[in-house]
Amino acid sequence: MNRKEKKTAKQKQYTRQLINTQDVTGHSLLTFRGDELVYFIIKPTNISVLSEANISARIYSLMTVLKGMAELEFLCLNSRESFEDNKLFLKSRLEQENNPAVRRLLEHDLNHLDRIQVQMATAREFLVVIRLKSEKENEVFPYLNRIEKTLREQGFSASRAEREDIKRMLAIYFEQNVTTERFEDFDGERWIILNE
Template sequence: MSKKTEKKESARRASTRQLIGTKAVTEYSLVTYGHGELVFFLVKPSNISVLSEASVGARIYALMTVLKGIAEIEILCLNSRENFEDNKRYLRERMEREDNPVVRGLLEKDLVFLDRIQVQMATAREFLIVIRLRAEKESEVFPYLSRIEKSLKEQGFSVKRADREDIKRLLAVYFEQNVTTERFEDFDGERWIIPDD
């Protein structure tokens, strides 16, 4: 068997976790292949449009202080709502090809509707502080994470360490754009298993 065929076959048999590069979702982290263990802190954003220039400057200075104090910090910004760009692109292409004016009108109304939804959710962003755990001893992890959380709160940030359900939701939004599920399963079909009495 050629290397190309072998590679395709191994990719076909790979689990979803292997394909996205994760080993496990723990109670407080995402364990990855080759990128360490990732701990996420959810940061509630400030509405800077209503803050004075001095207050915005103070928020920037607070973030700078956090970044200088914690060298391992990474910042991530994700959509916390669905993204309709692919659907809108499809509708535009479909409208260009459509000859029937009634169908073209319906497609245009769909496009306007998606635009309206997206505008309503335009500020739906999620800001995350990411810490990569590399060689920390298990006994040192929680005190280390608590110090980081305390440092963020001391600088005025509203922050929460992501738990298992938060991490699964982040992965669902990032990979699937799924924001409608209330509880995410660890295994597909898990909700249908009835434990023995």
């Protein structure tokens, strides 16, 4: 395929194909590559209030988990909006602006975004990802239960992500959207009126 044909083919792809998400099940995300991704949500620990010995113990616990299960992947996401692009835009506008009144407004906006970001500084979400490829149906849930049990035994507050958790994670990752209460299964779902 030449460059123009590739561009046309890419434009015809559905959003789900572009982000490699075939479906969200009750407990996993199915990809077009044939993977089934299961997520475990780990509640973060505020290590700034822990002693050095406790921090070392947490690191050792994580090392123990990693030694026992090499197939684990880790993901760290913001669980709130990120204003970095907005702040970069305001900074570039500030450099270009000559009007003192507009400069003050831009500075106020930048300070406001900084205050919001400081308030949400600890808003992180840690996820453990398991890729299921060739596991048999009857072996999947015992395998996942064992992983969850291991995480909890090592002192991590872990729970398996459900359908709504996965949809929320995708919305935050791709849209930076944390204000929506219920995430749609497909675009425009909220506008469909049944029996009309």
